[in-house]
Amino acid sequence: MEIAPLLLSLRLAVVTTFLLFWISLPLAHWIAFADSRFRSVVQALVALPLVLPPTVLGFYLLVAFSPSQGLGRVLSNMEFPLVFSFSGLVVASLIYSLPFMVQPLVSGFRQLPSSLREASLLMGKSSFTTLIRVLLPSMKGAVLTALVLTFASVIGEFGVVLMIGGNIAGETRVASIALYDRVEALDYAAAHSYALVLLLFSFLALLFLFSYDRKLKNIRS
Amino acid sequence: MDFALRKSLHFASGEGKLDITTQIPDGITTILWGPSGSGKTSVLRMLAGLLAPDQGKVMINGSIWLDTSQNISYPLNKRNIGFVFQDYALFPSMTVEENLKFAAPDKDPNLLQDLLEITELTALLGARTTSLSGGQQQRVAVARALIQRPQLLLLDEPFAALDQGMHDRLVPYIKQYCRTQGCHLIIVTHDMADACLLGEHVIHLQEGRVIKKGPPREVFAAGQNLHNSAxxxxxxxxxxxxxxxxxxxxxxxxxxxxxxxxxxxxxxxxxxxxxxxxxxxxxxx
The missing domain is CATH 2.40.50 (OB fold (Dihydrolipoamide Acetyltransferase, E2P))
Known part of the structure; x- marks a missing residue:
């Protein structure tokens, strides 16, 4: 078993989780509080990766980022190709993992009493200050859930990653792709190792999450 | 302060219309009194800008905060309102001191000292608000609203969790504070005793309608058929x-x-x- 695919998976998960948190925060805030007729449309679009086969998403991204197409050509000309590159994996992961970050944050916002937000605004604070100083610190459980689920989902991604990134060693061969690659090569010993690491990681991530949730409930009670 | 507010609301008996128009002279404490579900809290929320009326106008100290006919709605974070919510709305991630500091970063140390003394919160400054009793939380909420030096103070059932001693000290302090600071004070209560004792102007609301308004002695005048044996x-x-x-x-x-x-x-x-x-x-x- 090589260590490089595991490190690449970790790097992808860290970058995606960090970027996605800041992208999802205003989006989740808007979904939770905005009174807009477009909210259902946005919610459906955000949740789409949950029900869509990853290969469908991967296919459309592959087409969109192809150097022979409009957007892909522009990016290619700017020497920022997204197909078969780590940057492409990050963009694909941001889209694929969007619901894992947004949904827990929306739930967190909605579970807070509306009076917290209202009290802060009435104290003359801006929506941004209210979000950062009042709301986020009051929903640590939801934030942690969003971060852990997103991180774990990126580590476990396969279909989208394979479609958009292929299997380039050191560039796009993440752990899940390496596992597939080893099975294809009938190298079951290495495949077992990758599978075990991914299994243990996923279990530990969820164990950490539920233990923290239990701790938070104990503190509250 | 003048306001006129109209809004369709759900009452216990079904859909109804809240309709309230009043003028409040400066320095007068106004009580919104009525049973639960009569629309008292909705009136406070509309005054604060947290709830949009169907039609309405709010004027305070010569400024128009709301006029639906002219599409004017002054942003609520610019209105300088102190609001004590029924659930206190204390920030759970902050200590008592941090809650007060957040409300007024450049707080007046003398006012803070006064408030801490009257609300007996000095020993609790470092405590998380989630670890406080209901009465303590209510005192923090009142202190936090006052330290803002608001031009309008809206209190929604603010004394429900206080013991009698604290109630008797805090109420005159708040009224004196509002008189000296030139702050308009509106208190919502369903408690008749509070309604009579706290304010100079009582508005009796029932299902969104103003049943009676005026000084407590008029609003709560005893019936003619009172028996001495009662x-x-x-x-x-x-x-x-x-x-x-x-x-x-x-x-x-x-x-x-x-x-x-x-x-x-x-x-x-x-x-x-x-x-x-x-x-x-x-x-x-």
């Missing part, structure tokens, strides 16, 4: 030259001179028969 609960006693007790009886308040034989014995909460008491309409405190 009994009521003592809710307030004054100990001046002529000791008097305020008695709550059905939906009326009466003020009686405490007879010689009951002096020093009568207490708040006692049930008394009205026989042989001299009865007069209540005067606001």
């Amino acid at each position: 009994s009521g609960k003592v809710i307030h006693i004054t100990h001046d030259n002529q000791p008097t007790a305020t008695i709550l009886l059905d939906s009326s308040l009466l003020e009686i001179s405490v007879p010689q034989q009951l002096l020093g014995k009568l207490q708040v909460g006692d049930l008394v028969a009205l026989d042989s008491f001299s009865i007069r309409p209540p005067t606001p405190t």
